[in-house]
Amino acid sequence: MPSRTNAAERAAIVQFGQELRRLRELSDMSQKQLGVQVGTSKQQVGAVERGIRKPSKRFAELADRALEAHGGLLNMWPGAKRTQPWWLEQFVELEAKARVISEFQPQAVPGLLQTEGYARVIVSSSFPPLAEEETERRLEGRLQRQQVLSRPDPPLALFVLDEGALRRPVGGKEVMKEQCLKLVEKAQLPHVQLQVLPFERGAHSAMNGPLVLLNMTHAESLVYAEAPGSGQVIMDAQVVADCHQRFGALRGLALSPAESLDFIASL
Incomplete structure (x- = not known):
């Protein structure tokens, strides 16, 4: 593996290799045949x-075509310009x-509900600090993701926000005011439901961190788990079922959508 690559680049090389092998085996093709x-x-x-050799772009193009x-x-x-971390x-793509x-x-x-000002502060707060070009690229990617809620056939989007996410003054008073107004605006959409989980409700089933679930079909769901500098899509049926129950418990504990809008407006 190239010695001058950083951790993110090395991880991208490994991910490319894993996907290459998966696609090759699905195509019932040997390494020699692909070569x-x-x-x-x-x-x-x-x-x-x-993952011990970085592929050239030409290799990626030909392998993509062959498979x-x-x-x-x-x-x-791994050398592609990305608007999102690898x-x-x-x-x-799944979202x-x-x-x-x-x-x-x-x-x-x-991220799907952030204003540009709020998102810029979040992205700029990354550590280690990002170069200006990378900051702009990630900001662009985050804002592009939001188009999923404004397309002609949007998904049903259910959000539960802890009160702490609304109390934290990201970017200062004006940025937060703009952000709260956008939350109220998005919550008016027929396919968006927003609930606030207030501090007064005490302990809950997701004290260990964020929770994201995607229903792809009536029978297929997955969980996305994120840690600093990495993320993982989980498709294990038991994990997904447990997370669905956990999210249902959070919705039951949170304020109703109408009460949540009143709460946000009060801020």
């Missing part, structure tokens, strides 16, 4: 799959296809 199609050896294909990935593999090429891109989005946030307003 012939992309103009390299079986050993080099294996090295890319194990009929329709751009999916090429988009994961570990968030899979989730963003755009979901029929129902259920999200609990204890610390910050959900």
Whole structure:
């Protein structure tokens, strides 16, 4: 593996290799057969799959074509310019296809509901600090994600916000005022339901952090879990079922949508 890559780049190389192997095996193709199609050896294909060799863009293009990935593999090429961190891109693609989005946030307003001013402060607060170009790229990606709620066939979006996310003065009074007004505006949409979980309700089932659930079909759901610098899509049926029950408990404990709007307006 290249010695001068940083941790994020190395992780992207490993992710590319894992996806390459998954697609190759789905296509019932050997490493040697794929190597012939992309103009390299079986050993080099294996090295890319194990994450010890960074693929060239040409390799990614030819492999994407050979495995009929329709751009999916090429988009994961480690050298691609990204508007989102590599570990968030899979989730963003799934989020755009979901029929129902259920999200609990204890610390910050959900990305789909953030104003540009609020989002800029959040992105700029990253540590280690981001370069200005990277900050703008991530901000652009975050705002692009919000189009999922304004398209002609939007998903049903259910949000529960902890009171702490509304009390924290991100960016100062004016930024928070604008943010609260946007929350009230978005909550008026027929496919958006917003609830506030007030401090006075005490302990709850998601004290350990945020919770994001995506219903892709009536029978298929998944959970997205995020930690500093990484994220993971979880499809284990038991984990998903437990998280659905947890989110249902949060909604039952939170203020009603009407009460929540009154609460936000009071801020």
